[in-house]
Amino acid sequence: xxxxxxxxxxxxxxxxxxxxxxxxxxxxxxxxxxxxxxxxxxxxxxxxxxxxxxxxxxxxxxxxxxxxxxxxxxxxxxxxxxxxxxxxxxxxxxxxxxxxxxxxxxxxxxxxxx
Amino acid sequence: xxxxxxxxxxxxxxxxxxxxxxxxxxxxxxxxxxxxxxxxxxxxxxxxxxxxxxxxxxxxxxxxxxxxxxxxxxxxxxxxxxxxxxxxxxxxxxxxxxxxxxxxxxxxxxx
Numbered sequence: 001x002x003x004x005x006x007x008x009x010x011x012x013x014x015x016x017x018x019x020x021x022x023x024x025x026x027x028x029x030x031x032x033x034x035x036x037x038x039x040x041x042x043x044x045x046x047x048x049x050x051x052x053x054x055x056x057x058x059x060x061x062x063x064x065x066x067x068x069x070x071x072x073x074x075x076x077x078x079x080x081x082x083x084x085x086x087x088x089x090x091x092x093x094x095x096x097x098x099x100x101x102x103x104x105x106x107x108x109x110x111x112x113x114x
Numbered sequence: 115x116x117x118x119x120x121x122x123x124x125x126x127x128x129x130x131x132x133x134x135x136x137x138x139x140x141x142x143x144x145x146x147x148x149x150x151x152x153x154x155x156x157x158x159x160x161x162x163x164x165x166x167x168x169x170x171x172x173x174x175x176x177x178x179x180x181x182x183x184x185x186x187x188x189x190x191x192x193x194x195x196x197x198x199x200x201x202x203x204x205x206x207x208x209x210x211x212x213x214x215x216x217x218x219x220x221x222x223x224x225x
Contacts, residue, residue, distance in 0.1 A: 034212065043118055043204060043216030044157075089157070093212050099170050100211040104157040 002027045006090050006105035013080055013112050021075040021108050023064075023090035031092035033057075033066050033073040034102070038087040047088070080112045117141050120205050120217035127195060128225055135190045135220045137205030145169070146188040147206040147213050148180060157204065163188055195224045 007022040025031065032051045036044040048057035053068035064075045075088060090105040118139045127133055139146060147170075148160040162170035166182040177193045188205060203220045206213035 032212075036216075038216075041218065043206070043218045044213075045216065046212070046214045049212075091212075099162065101159060101170065102157075102212055106155040 002031070002092065002094060002103045004090050004092055004103055004105035006088075006108050009087075009108040009110070011108060011110045013110070015082055015112055015114050016079045017112075019075070019077040019080045019084075019110070021088055021090075021110070023073045023075065023105060025071050025073065025090075025092050027071075027092055027094060029094050031094050032100075033064070034091045034093065035062070035064055035073070035075050036089040036091060036104075038089065038107070040086070044089060080110075082112045082114050085110060085112045117215045118205055118207050118217040120203075120220050122220060123218065124221050124223075126223045126225065129195055129197060131195050132191070132193045133195060133222070134192070135203055135205075135222075137188045137190070137217055139186055139205075139207035139215070141207055141209070141215065142186075143207040143209045143214070144185065145208045145213075146182065146185075147208070148188065148190050149204040149206060149213075149216070151202040151204060151219070153201070161188075161190075192222075195222075197224050200224045 003026045034049045035047045037047045038044045048059040050057040050066035056065045062077045087107045087109045089107045093100045093102045145164045147162045149157045161180045163182045179191045182188045205217040208214040
């Protein structure tokens with residue numbers, strides 16, 4: 001079946017540290033890949049996406065590259081800020097029955113300390 | 115202004131009751147969704163509406179009935195609540211193929 005596995009959290013970093021949150025997937029077709037972010041007290045919002053192999057999605061200093069050979073879509077940021085503290089969800093989508101359906105990972109909580 | 119809002123934020127009720135959760139988006143998006151987050155924290159789609167028309171209807175008991183009075187609203191009505199319905203329910207909206215913005219969630223507890 002289709003599934004997404006994220007690294008277990010929580011992750012705690014100091015400000016300006018390098019961030020990597022691992023995400024791997026299993027899919028029967030050729031999925032699009034996404035990262036969502038949920039800030040405290042808010043709903044999830046789409047952070048970045050990549051629709052085919054070797055694509056790089058980027059937004060707000062975050063990047064993730066679609067690696068088909070390793071079935072991965074790791075999220076990275078070179079220098080995190082306190083305001084990046086949130087829960088990050090990796091997801092894939094596949095077209096089924098003419099509709100796009102998302103499959104989410106469990107989420108990884110990131111805390112950035114000043 | 116909140117892009118996607120849900121009410122109530124918390125809902126505690128007895129088994130067998132009927133309850134509704136309301137969702138509104140002020141983004142002008144055409145598509146709205148309901149997702150359920152289970153106890154293992156996985157988010158799973160329940161329904162999707164595009165311009166008030168049902169697009170996705172996953173394997174959800176027919177006790178759950180979505181209603182979209184207009185493009186900006188998608189409400190979820192649940193009949194005869196069961197213990198297993200306890201979860202966090204998220205509304206979402208989008209103008210692309212997948213959800214862009216989610217609401218803050220409604221935590222439903224069935225006693």
